[in-house]
Amino acid sequence: MSERLAALREQIDALDTQMLALLNERARCAEEVAHTKLAEDPNAKFYRPEREAQILTRMQALNAGPLRNEQITHLFREIIASCLALEESMRIAYLGPAGTFTQEATFKHFGMNVGTLPVDSIAQVFREVEAGRVRYGVVPIENSTEGVITHTLDMFTQSDLRICGEISLRIHQNLMCRHENWQGVQKVYAHAQSLAQCRYWLDKHLPHAERIPVSSNAEAARLVANDDEAAALGSRQAAPIYGLQIVQDSIEDNANNTTRFLVIGDQMVGASGNDRTSLLVSTRNRPGSLYHLLKPLAENGVDMTRIESRPSRTTNWEYFFFLDVRGHEQDKAIHDALEKLRQDAEIVRVLGSYPIAIM
Amino acid sequence: MSERLAALREQIDALDTQMLALLNERARCAEEVAHTKLAEDPNAKFYRPEREAQILTRMQALNAGPLRNEQITHLFREIIASCLALEESMRIAYLGPAGTFTQEATFKHFGMNVGTLPVDSIAQVFREVEAGRVRYGVVPIENSTEGVITHTLDMFTQSDLRICGEISLRIHQNLMCRHENWQGVQKVYAHAQSLAQCRYWLDKHLPHAERIPVSSNAEAARLVANDDEAAALGSRQAAPIYGLQIVQDSIEDNANNTTRFLVIGDQMVGASGNDRTSLLVSTRNRPGSLYHLLKPLAENGVDMTRIESRPSRTTNWEYFFFLDVRGHEQDKAIHDALEKLRQDAEIVRVLGSYPIAIM
Structure with a gap:
């Protein structure tokens, strides 16, 4: 081993020794947090989603690399979980x-x-x-x-x-076949959404193969298990179950495909500063009911990111709406909008305010 | 939030900031290690199992708690893997x-x-x-x-x-049933070894239930899926597959059950200081051949921890022996014993010298 390498390893050892001390110091602080909370409330819970989200956001903001934000987030999640495990399982x-x-x-x-x-x-x-x-x-x-x-x-x-x-x-999409010879396949089976997610890749690499949408990617893998001239798209989990090989991985056109x-x-989770609030709202199915529902949100400047309607199972012609809005239920804008909403709708339930996912 | 709690959180934030800096400093050192290795050998590999084992062993030796050795090992494995991922995927x-x-x-x-x-x-x-x-x-x-x-x-x-x-x-053993009412079960199915591993627990909690050994724990779970009066032992993975509930977990008598x-x-992995060497040895099936085989090991003070014999598939009446010994093939005692062994046996192959597993 060269002298340079030996010196670098010594440096890494010294850094690890410091990190070990800091990790245990952090665990001691977490123990004290637990004791302090218990003294204030015998039923205190130690895991605080909003606090964890704040720590991770802060680490990402401070991160200067070379470790990527995703790696830093993963390491600190594991560190936080280890400290927490000492307090409660x-x-x-x-x-x-x-x-x-x-x-x-x-x-x-x-x-x-x-x-x-x-x-x-x-x-x-x-x-x-x-x-x-x-x-x-x-x-x-x-x-x-x-x-x-x-x-x-x-x-x-x-x-x-x-x-x-x-x-x-x-989520990554993979091309899976019985054999490695994927260039010769005549058919590509997958759920329509997976086919759409790999459109440019398929146009380029398998322009002549027929694309056949089926009910699920698992069904696609099952069909390909008996067909040497076909390929399936989907997550890698399916391959060993149906005896397929992953012949090309991560072929989705958009790398930011998430679930x-x-x-x-x-x-009840406190505000982390970057939160989402999910609402369940039920209203009579009268004309314009949806408009009435959305009005108080819009008027209070609340940013709605999603709405889904679902038929109620108990009463005919009634609907449930599931809404996601940006912010915490304790934020004034959301609080005021909810007050207003409650005057119009039969049911207004806050399903939760919680930190927006950190990748 | 009390003042005490706020102070502790500030302290944790400060520790996290320091750790973030150290993590990135470590990643920078790892990058330099990679560059140095590449300058010496264009085909250099960056992952060194023996070096990783030494780091983990050192961290366990230095660990003063409160984090347990298993937690420290897990965290440093993730830290090492993150640094390595920057160099090679x-x-x-x-x-x-x-x-x-x-x-x-x-x-x-x-x-x-x-x-x-x-x-x-x-x-x-x-x-x-x-x-x-x-x-x-x-x-x-x-x-x-x-x-x-x-x-x-x-x-x-x-x-x-x-x-x-x-x-x-x-590995943990779990008691799994169709219903939560496990106290009433009349039969417990499992592989004989799982039954043996939970003997004291079964004696205490299900003394009247019949214990029925079957070919595998998966088979046990399958049988219980159709039998309200039976329970199965096994790993938690089996429960959802066969629609069973885990009614008691980690019921093995010995908590150190490992796979x-x-x-x-x-x-070729270098010596970490706490290694195992696996050997494949083949010999003619003459009387006393096993004794001849083991003699050079014993005479050189080599500690044999395991031996398995397997019939050769190619020649009748020949056997392969798989041996595990403590130490690295570069250790003088093992080196000398192998020289001697090669004079007597048809085949002596070192399958590998590698760090003993760190929990």
């Missing part, structure tokens, strides 16, 4: 099975070593949290192939749980 | 599908953000590494329900790949 239910994007989102948000409980339906995730068997649940709310997961929205009409956070996960998940629990 | 093949212990072991060892390729057989893991499509492969070598994975051993008789590392993973995996590649 949290268990998180998620829509399983293991190996899905929802599991990946759970580990990304709560750290690799959090206790998890994979369950087999979105309803079961809600039940596990309601019964107190886990502290939080993680459910998908929006993905690139199915759009909004309406089943998750509907659960909020039957449950008092709140949204305590959201998680964004970058969104919600963290559900029974906690 | 590694992809690792593992025995899939996603959601298995082998995936968990891969992420534990190489960090959460390493690129992975799940494949559907141990042979395929070897092929992916041999073809250079991935840098390393991860395969199980020993688990609590099946013992040594002989198929992995046999692959080394057909492949020139080397062992570059090992991974230990803590072992090998990292395979084409790299």
